[in-house]
Amino acid sequence: MNVLGPASTIGIIGGGQSAFNLTQQALKMGFKVMILADHSALANHEDVQLLAGSLQNPADLQRLFSQSDLVVYDNEDIHLDELTQIAGSQKLVQGTEILDLVQDRYLEKSFLNDHNLNIVPFAAVVDNADLQQTVQEIGFPCILKPIQKDVGIIDGVIFQNQAEVDRYQVPQGSFILESLLDIKHEYVILVSKDWQQQIMTYPIIQLTSQDRWLHTALVADTSDSILQTEINEIAHTIAQSIEFQGLMAIKLCTTAADTLYVERIYCGTVFAASIYQALTPYSQEELFLRSVCNWPLPHLQPLSAGCNLVVTRDNLALVVAELQKHPQWQLNLIPERLEHDALNPYLGVVTILGSDYQKLQHYINATKIWKV
Known part of the structure; x- marks a missing residue:
């Protein structure tokens, strides 16, 4: 080494x-x-x-x-x-296997399915005939996305009924149709793998999304040890099955029936895990660099519960007003050079620390800007 x-x-x-x-x-x-x-x-x-x-x-x-x-x-x-x-x-040292996997939705879903992980039903679509057939197999509601994640439809096209399918014309390209879940909670777990292929998992982050941009990323003990154990086992299964060194993230969700699904895999750092910097002695970027530079990897234990709340152009004035009531809240905006991107309303985050999940939930939901 x-x-x-x-x-x-x-x-x-x-x-x-x-x-x-x-x-x-x-x-x-x-x-x-x-x-x-x-x-x-x-x-x-x-x-x-x-x-x-x-x-x-x-x-x-x-x-x-x-x-x-x-x-x-x-x-x-x-x-x-x-x-x-x-x-x-x-x-x-990261290799390219994980990069190839996360760029292709069909390849990613097939990989998860091959490892007996719970995912939504899916099928490839290249034209209207495929769409009509796969809708009959998958049912409603469903969502059509381009297979390559960096091209085409940004958010996907949602179909609630057959009439919407009949009116739609599939563009040129390759797509994946999958069931649209009624999501109760979403989670992200970070996983690192060192030069000896030893795997380390980190504190689970709970996500709450209100729309494409407005969401929260929270780390707190919700006392669901069964769910935490299952998420960690899934993370180990995926990490063991990919040849890489470095950091990756896995996004999962639960439905109203408390069924756990694996949604997708990310390579490297993810926005949600920026909360680590406030709650632990280590940022996700340091975990990344330690894993690829052959430094020892720490066991991460949050020093408190905490949450990052997304700040956008639309809610900035409300956020500033809210900060007057909460002097312990921290506002962290991104570099000024990114503020002028008209297609990206994201400006930064408000970081809130708390002693437990219930207090954080009360603080956040009372603002009527975000919800947990």
Whole structure:
């Protein structure tokens, strides 16, 4: 085992907010960073070097690999089809199996199904005839999504009845039709795997979504040990079955009948797990870097219960008013450069700490902005 120590250079494939967060953590741990992207907000830092280039250009990738001691990605939308042409590609200890898996909805569902994990019924769709047939098999309500997660319909098309199906024209491409669940609660669990393929799971995060943007991410002891055990077992099963080193996340949900389903897999960090930074001594970015740099992985125990509440342009004024009543609440906004993205109303989070789930629930629901 070669431990990657401070002053080593970590190469990051791709920019964006996750690369920004990962870079900040790498600098705190004493690493130098090289980023392959078209731009980076940290490019002027003395220990950060920007390689302006294309992620699909083998020559640009080769420059990154040649000048880095370790290479990572934290973005499931990138494609690394040219990696076999790169000298030193073993520096990408994460591998690409998990990346290929999370980019393809059909492949992901098939993988989960092959490992006897509970998922919603699904089928591939390429034209209207397929849609008509699979709707009869799956039933209503159902949702149609592009197989590739980074293209096509953003939120999917929901069908509640046959008349809606009859009026719809399937676009060109490949899609997946799946049952639409009546979700009671959603959960995210982070899993890391080290160089010895030893698996570590971290505190389960409960999600509550009000719409596409407005949601909460909460870590608290809800005393459901059976559910926690089942989620941890699922996380181990998935992590054991994928060849990777680093960090991944798994999203699950329960229905009104308390049936647990696996929804999807993520590679690297996820927005929901940013709550770790407030509740534990470790951020998810540090857990990521420790796992790929062969540092020992900690057992994570929350120091208190806590929740992150999403702040958007629409609720910012209400949030500021609410902060006047709660001096212990913390407002954390994202860098100003992202505030001008008209397609993304997300501005940051309010972090609330509490002694238990019931108190957090009371604080949050009383605002009438968010709910848990």
